[in-house]
Amino acid sequence: MGSDLTVSTDPAEVGFDAGRLERLDRRLSRWVDDGQLPGFLVTVARHGKLVHVGRGGLRDMDAGLPVEDDTRWRVFSMTKPVTSVAAMMLYEEGAFELTDPITKWLPEFAETRVYVAGSAQKPVTVPQIEPIRVWHLLTHTSGLTYGFHHAHPVDAIYRALGYEWGSPRDADLAEACRHWASAPLVFQPGSEWNYGVSTDVLGRLVEVVSGQTLDEFFEQRIFAPLGMRDTSFGLRPEDDPESLARLYLATPGKPGGPSSGMVFGEAMDRGAHKKPVYLSGGGGLVSTAGDYLRFVEMLRRGGSYDGGRLLSPRTIRQMRTNHLPGNVDLVTYGRPLFAETPMRGVGFGLGFSMVLDPAAYGVLSSPGDYSWGGAASTAFYVDPVEDVTVQFFTQLLPSSTLPIRNYLRQLVNQALVD
Template identity: 70%
Template structure:
């Protein structure tokens, strides 16, 4: 597995056209030159060989600092797949079953109720027909939500409790999750899909099961085996502050200080759903591990995180009735199509490229972050692509919709 971004293989050796790959950089660079994107870094690898590293623009526009291969990025929800992998490594050891009720470890969820009517200030609720289970957290079918959706009365209740783009000051993982359990879920668990704090709750469950904080769970089960030395919850004291890219909003305008400064230090709430800072080379090790079926190399004793059959199970569609996200999910705005796309244990995947509406292989799985970062793994072409910038929200530009066709067209 090649993850040193300073060394690349001739694309032709693995069936890619170097000239056509430049189309990817030119399209992304236009966003930078037009003042819509501060800067970016993109990687393309095939058969475990890195063939393209494109970068352009600034990691800090005001300071004039360029994007470099060792720039640190807030990866937001690309934290979620890390949490899912850590969870499945515990599952492989028999720590829990996917069908176990989460109230076994988080008893506050024993009395969680389901919204049926009413405003955020006075919701009408009914009891759960069945408990929230571990697999509901992994698949976002728990009924938990996000305050920033602004799509449902329960979203409003989250905001009233201080859960929108953050959590109440000083609240640790145990307290934040206790508050989630006090609020109703949107629907009976397992019946629909809704993107929300499910992975945050999963992170807390891992802390209880493992008996240690989530950052230590990650270090032991993911970062250590993969040699991911530059990924952490916020910057560490020894990290260079200038290596962290600035965070921007639409029009490449600096976001308010609380957004930008949150990643400068380890947060009180170690969220399974967001919060990691990483470099492109470090996260590429994680993505390549997925492509390889759970290991960083052919050596069975080196860096194996999961068994290949576990990874294969994670990237299958687990939505009820085999439906896609558009059919099983709530009508939320998404920067990439929900039609023809399923969801597994921590990843979305293309079920039907025609319905999806873009050039893609069946089974391509992916996830992204709020600051417009993304990765995808194409198991048919044995291909991985990662993309980094710091533009929030991710719906600002259709960058992700460009990535797949611009990479796929370079395959010979």
């Protein structure tokens, strides 16, 4: 399986019904035809054999450019599993323990306070009872948040600091961490789950511990061993700018016209056209489907791909285990934020969510299937029970617009007939 996305295996050889797999493309194409999705690329593999690649729609609606195998996609939060793998590679070298306070390397978080009441302008705070530990960053239980949530006074403090969808001009990762450390935490570390900049701070930890910038670590330690030649923080000077799919924003209810339901998000689109100053371990990568498939297959295979071993199978198993205390789900332990998929019956490990209870989840799926997705509606999952990997790429913000992730599971699983 290379980066060229050539299907070389008859789906029937690995237990898929080819006719039933076509239902996946038909469902996705309907969203394209209805003007709700610009274009898409979906891959399905089993036992490491690529059995289905579906493509539809356009990567650039104004120029009429189609989705192609080498189309580059902003994967946004699908950067997070890469950063989590980077951290666990250092963990395997004995660089730290998961229970270590992050202040050993990031002393700015030593005095970070915890919000208890009040407004964004006048927050009432108390000291941390528990320090932020490495595992809190990996599990999103640190108390850090996102400015774009619009759900808590601390989110507004992040926005006032310049962190909503982007970062202040010329702020690098080290400075961003200092800014976040100056804001209160949403809760005491380890007491709840809240999606936020935890993985960005983890990326900074990787930098300090390894002595490399995050892009250097990724390139030398992850991308080169896996053969991921087209993955980087923003486009590189040698990359064709036309290969990058354009970013579209959902505009529900917008009447008429070929782009009904979507507009070109020019301001946000611009950010990925060159390497940013701020290397976001939480959301900064652009990649191709062929490249990211190598990363996903590395996870499925227990830490190695094409001879490049990044992690041991036992470490991957630890990462895809639910780490929420008492083995509870995200509904029980998390904050009720917008989510692309149900949080019932879903836990969270070291960098991924995983299905704990398919019946509670309400989607045809396997227990233990683990996954993550990005803000522009990209997604992947690995099903260790069926030995399947699935990826989906498009460029539509926000990811909560369409229930793509649920449809992927139900339409891939209904095509399995062995």
